[in-house]
Amino acid sequence: MAGAIESILEMKGYAVSTAAHGIEALKIMENGAPDLIIADILMPEMDGYTFYQEVQRHPEWRSIPFIFLTSMAEREDIQKGRDLGVDSYITKPFDPEDLLKATRAELEEDT
Numbered sequence: 444m445a446g447a448i449e450s451i452l453e454m455k456g457y458a459v460s461t462a463a464h465g466i467e468a469l470k471i472m473e474n475g476a477p478d479l480i481i482a483d484i485l486m487p488e489m490d491g492y493t494f495y496q497e498v499q500r501h502p503e504w505r506s507i508p509f510i511f512l513t514s515m516a517e518r519e520d521i522q523k524g525r526d527l528g529v530d531s532y533i534t535k536p537f538d539p540e541d542l543l544k545a546t547r548a549e550l551e552e553d554t
């Protein structure tokens with residue numbers, strides 16, 4: 444799924460870095476913060492909720508827009524993501540246009 448997301452975004456001109464899980468993503472971010480984070484909740488090593496909380500522990504990363512793109516589609520899951528403070532929540536299966544709209548909206552808000 445990460446490959447498909449990467450392809451969708453790259454076809455629209457976005458530079459994309461990927462990580463297999465939250466721990467790897469945090470290590471990558473130490474070398475340079477991204478403009479936007481898209482994460483699943485269901486990841487090995489560290490779930491998306493914990494990853495989001497770890498990102499928020501770093502003041503320099505708190506303003507990075509954060510999107511959950513996940514199969515966790517129950518009302519409680521979506522509410523938990525919103526309660527944490529994620530900027531957008533997209534459920535799988537997803538329409539590529541929904542991902543692109545959310546990406547544009549979050550990046551435009553950040554500028």
